[in-house]
Amino acid sequence: MPFPDLTHPALGAYRSSVEMPGDFASFWSDTLAQSRAAGGKVEMVPAETSLKLIEAFDVTFPGFDGQPVKGWLLLPKAREGKLPLVVQFIGYGGGRSFPHELLHWAASGYAYFRMDTRGQGSGWSMGATSDPVGTTPSIPGVMTKGVLDKNDYYYRRLFTDGVRAVDMLLDQDFVDAERVAVCGGSQGGGIALAVAGIDRRVKAVMPDVPFLCDYPRAVRTAGRDPYLEIVRFLAQHRDKSAQVFETLRYFDGVNFARQSNAAALFSVALMDDICPPSTVYGAYQAFAGSDKTIVEYEFNNHEGGGPFQDREQMKWLGKRFGMA
Template structure:
């Protein structure tokens, strides 16, 4: 790895050239209203995982178009009364896996709602939620699934799931407040859910977030997942502008402008997967209280345990 993006002094003031679609707010309001209109009450079933200090609950809630989405709800067994809930989103290619994969937040005294990722779970951690609505030609992966129209785009569905996960967490009888968090794709979903959920979210923690300044990202890195986009438009050059117009609707830069909660974001200067300029593009748009953790010698590992430790302390201070 090596430094390859803009120098740090330019990153600190960098702004994306991506234009926000004129109907951005209307598009997302209509999408979320439709999902809510089809929602049914979440189903919570306690499971025995052998984790004796924790309550572990299998959750099914209504996501995009009312479709069922799986999650884990993990909370300390000895905790009485209200608890803050951390809604956690997963990185690209992974699913919700096992409850014992997610012990950080419950160990810190939080309830942790871990959202499964529709259609994913075949690359590095298993998942349980299908994606029934694939559409059109695509490059292998998820970045170009349905990319020729924002209405059919995969990330429209996944971001809707993320907002509905926040709403499911808020409805828990013990929830005192809700935070959102994730790394990479999970970090991009945290920015999106934070921007679309308004005051329902009390804190946003996004590690090296994916899906930010996408028009730039797909031109400056050869790493997947962004390289999926380049492969798709290389074979479909007449469809490039339609695809670019679609990804504008899910760009973290636009969601970041709408975040009202305190936010913690990390960036890594040697990150070839989510280039630092794309992360700064989103971070620089967050209007309120915010903090950037910068890892100058890291790639997409993005601080690893160092960032996890900072994330817990950030949440504790809210």
């Protein structure tokens, strides 16, 4: 297939035109304050597995508005002192899956948490978290759920879940608060950028082929869903384009990147027709932290680097967290 987007040198020179809303910071601080005030109960129950060297826990914690969110927590059984933490978020349509599929971070000495994704988890792996909040008319999928009002938009709830997961984990005595990383691929990378942009306690972020970045360009450039959900919505709601893109500014990875001082390891696939590479570069070039790196996979589509990028992450984070 041909390259679907910009190539170098135009790709490396690309800068996003997304503008930061004037009340961006207050919108997110108010959102988090409301959800933290809602309270909720944390439960950690040993998971039923055959694992002998890893402890696995089925976790429920309060997310947006105190609503229950699930996740798996994995810890190395042989551990001393506080552990560095990796929180992973999941790609579009996926769920938390099974603990035995999620071993490489815990097996490398990290505390590892995989947060479930509310209202998804049936597209390619199983989830266990509902989204109890209703929505105005929308296209199937979540990209347009509540998109006419920033207070109702689906990703307000999901990004808040991500920060509340960090809240919950930093309350645990086995976590080193100075070594907190977030990561994820596609939608998970977009969530990771949002959490790192909202929460200064995050010291490292590793977004792989991140989704939810540079919406205006993505919607006009992507060749496949999920961005095309927004296209189909606007094809019917012809008078709502300005309103939709105004909402999306509050959830754009470019704006979260502008807020983060964490260390960052991005990846991009130059043949990606789901998350166009220019949108990934839009977030990367906007990223405020000085310690940032991007790894390119020239001949890959949205699968990106796969296990090659996993290996890059292990080495990169290990150096920064003293685990190399």
